[in-house]
Every structure is written in C-alpha cells, then in structure tokens.
Amino acid sequence: DAEGSWKLTCDDPPQGDHPAAARACERLEGFARAGENPFAPVSADALCAQVHGGPVTAQVTGVWQGRRIDARFSRANGCEIDRWENVEPLLPSVRG
Numbered sequence: 596d597a598e599g600s601w602k603l604t605c606d607d608p609p610q611g612d613h614p615a616a617a618r619a620c621e622r623l624e625g626f627a628r629a630g631e632n633p634f635a636p637v638s639a640d641a642l643c644a645q646v647h648g649g650p651v652t653a654q655v656t657g658v659w660q661g662r663r664i665d666a667r668f669s670r671a672n673g674c675e676i677d678r679w680e681n682v683e684p685l686l687p688s689v690r691g
Contacts, residue, residue: 603657603685615684622685627660633682634659634666637674644673653679653686 602611605620613619626633634655637643648670655666668686670676679686 614687619685622682623659633678633685634664636666637678641674643675646673646676647671648676648679649689651689655685 601613603613603616603619604610605623609616609620623633651670653668655664655668657664668675668679668682670679670689679689
C-alpha cells in the first residue's frame with residue numbers, strides 16, 4: 596500500500612519515513628552524478644504510447660540539488676509511465 600506521504604532527506608544516513616530511503620537517495624545521487632533532472636516534465640511535443648498505467652498519481656515537493664522541486668507524476672500514458680518507473684524507488688512500484 597503506497598498511499599500517503601513520506602519525508603526524505605538524503606543525509607548520511609538518509610533521514611525520514613520513506614520506506615526505501617537509502618535506495619531512493621542512491622537513485623537521486625545517480626541522477627545528480629549524471630547531470631539528469633528526474634523531475635523535469637515530459638516534453639509537450641513527445642510522442643507517447645497511448646497506454647494507461649492506472650489512476651495513481653504522486654506529487655514530489657522539496658529541494659534537490661539546490662533547486663525547488665514541485666513535480667507531479669502519473670501513469671497516464673507511455674511517457675508518464677516511463678518517467679514514473681525511472682525514479683523508482685523514490686516513487687513506489689505500482690506495476691501489476
């Protein structure tokens with residue numbers, strides 16, 4: 596059951612009540628090392644498969660790499676599903 600909200604601070608060791616805090620922080624550190632922004636929205640001109648991954652949504656707010664984050668995630672189409680799965684375990688796995 597992934598419903599609810601969690602806090603996560605990627606200190607050493609990770610802090611908060613996120614159920615996979617260490618793995619989530621490792622994933623975020625990987626994005627930082629690669630210079631990737633996992634919170635960027637899907638491009639408006641992206642061609643996305645019209646598949647529906649379920650009604651789940653997630654909101655991520657806070658600060659990452661010195662930038663304020665307020666990102667919404669869904670599984671509304673193929674691009675959004677890929678974006679969600681790319682940040683697991685920050686977001687929970689909801690694959691059926």
